[in-house]
Amino acid sequence: MKIDAQVFESLVEEFQQRVDKALDHWLPQADVYPLRLHQAMRYAVLAPGKRVRPVLVYATASALGIDLERVDGAAAAVEIIHAYSLIHDDLPAMDDDDLRRGRPTCHREFDEATAILAGDALQALAFYIISHDPQMTDDAAARLQMIDKLALFSGSRGMAGGQAIDLAAVGKTLNIAELETMHIHKTGALIRTCIQLVALSTSNLTRQQFKALDSYAKHIGLSFQVQDDILDVTGDTATLGKTQGSDSARNKPTFPAIIGLEASHEKAQELHQNALQALTIFGEEVDILRYISAWFVERKN
Numbered sequence: 395m396k397i398d399a400q401v402f403e404s405l406v407e408e409f410q411q412r413v414d415k416a417l418d419h420w421l422p423q424a425d426v427y428p429l430r431l432h433q434a435m436r437y438a439v440l441a442p443g444k445r446v447r448p449v450l451v452y453a454t455a456s457a458l459g460i461d462l463e464r465v466d467g468a469a470a471a472v473e474i475i476h477a478y479s480l481i482h483d484d485l486p487a488m489d490d491d492d493l494r495r496g497r498p499t500c501h502r503e504f505d506e507a508t509a510i511l512a513g514d515a516l517q518a519l520a521f522y523i524i525s526h527d528p529q530m531t532d533d534a535a536a537r538l539q540m541i542d543k544l545a546l547f548s549g550s551r552g553m554a555g556g557q558a559i560d561l562a563a564v565g566k567t568l569n570i571a572e573l574e575t576m577h578i579h580k581t582g583a584l585i586r587t588c589i590q591l592v593a594l595s596t597s598n599l600t601r602q603q604f605k606a607l608d609s610y611a612k613h614i615g616l617s618f619q620v621q622d623d624i625l626d627v628t629g630d631t632a633t634l635g636k637t638q639g640s641d642s643a644r645n646k647p648t649f650p651a652i653i654g655l656e657a658s659h660e661k662a663q664e665l666h667q668n669a670l671q672a673l674t675i676f677g678e679e680v681d682i683l684r685y686i687s688a689w690f691v692e693r694k695n
Contacts, residue, residue, distance in 0.1 A: 397681040402689075405456070405682065406449055409469075412462065413448035414440070416470040420523055434504045434512035435519075439477040441495040444695070446618070447472040447588050450686060454592040454607070457680040458599070467527030468540070468591040471520040472584060475548055478516035479584075481509050483557060489644070520544065524591075536594050543590045547583035556580025560646065568647040574616060576647075581622070582615025602675060609672040610683065617665035618690045623648040624658050629694065662691040 397405075417439055422432040448469035455465045484491040484499040485506060491499050501509035524530070524540050531537050546552060556579030563576065589611040593604050627650050649658040669687040673680050 396678075397685055399685075402682065402685040405453070406689075409449045409452040410445045412452065412466070413445050413469045413473060416448075416466040417473060420467075420470050420474075420519065430504065430508055431511055431515060434500055434508045435516055437503060438481050438500045438509075438512060439474055439516065441497060443495050444693075445473060446690075447476055447584060450585065450588040451592055453682045453686055454589050455595075457676075457683050458592065458596060459679070460592065460596055463529050464595055465530070465592055467523045467530050468588075468595070471523045471544065472588050472591070474516050474520040474523070475544070475553075475587075476584060478513040478520070479548075479553055479557070481513040481516070485509060488557070488561060517548070520548075531595050533597075539594050540591050543587055543594070547587040552579055552583030552587075553581075556583065563647050565645045566647065568652065570649075570652055573647055573649065573652055577616055577619040578612070581619040582612060585615035585618065586611040606672050606675050610669045610687070613665045613669035613672060614687050614690050617662050617669065617687070620649050620658055620662040620665065621691050621693060623650055624655065624662065625693075625695065626650075627655060666691045 421436050421439060424433045424436055426432050451465050451469040451472060452462055455462055480494060481500045483489050484494055485501055492502055493499065497503070499509075500512060504512070521541065521544065524544055525537065530540070548554065550558070556576055559576040560580055563572075568576070586608060589607050593599055593607055599607075626648065649661060653661065666687050670684055673683060
């Protein structure tokens, strides 16, 4: 399929709608006991959002010629892990945010205890999906590798570890290498997971191709965070769906705070170009991934 801006936009919408159906399938219904917990889980996960990580899962599958049915579970699992992380990050003990995706955070809409339990239950649900979805793979070893990657990149050596570094860095001065390390864990790890879950679902990739896709994922994972930091300065609350300037208000280290706004734009573009370079061993079949890299650094929310 020839990819242009219009086709890309249409595909993103298709992928967003597709994962919403998968999420609705896997999430407990709101009328299932315990009601309040399940309502909180659905509130957090099904809130309107860009569904960036599922879009990346589907785009990778599309680029590699993999039927989308085979990655519905992976797309749902990474979005659920992301939602759980947002619930916990927003808690008063961490970032203490009141707004997420344009509406009250989970602990504000429900209560802190329910929000904590919703996050816990969502994390468990993500692993249940990866271990049980019959469409993903018939290869038990490949499924085990998928579980391994999701666990590794969600835990202390990935997303949770990045959040711990972030909390410890509040009010401190980091250099650019330290800041990159923090975000490679906090944001980049789950984005790498999106690519790897798809790559592990096929036996048609060479080792060189697998490494190229992982390199691409590393670069777009960091570029996504650089753009997030830029938008915290230049965006507005209504567009962002979360409180504008919240990072600055909490004295958190960000790319604009350390290297300046103009240099941050340059950094995002450099990472975008590095991501494109990583894909040079592929042809036009991965153009959708090239568009995603551009999308990450051009987005406004």
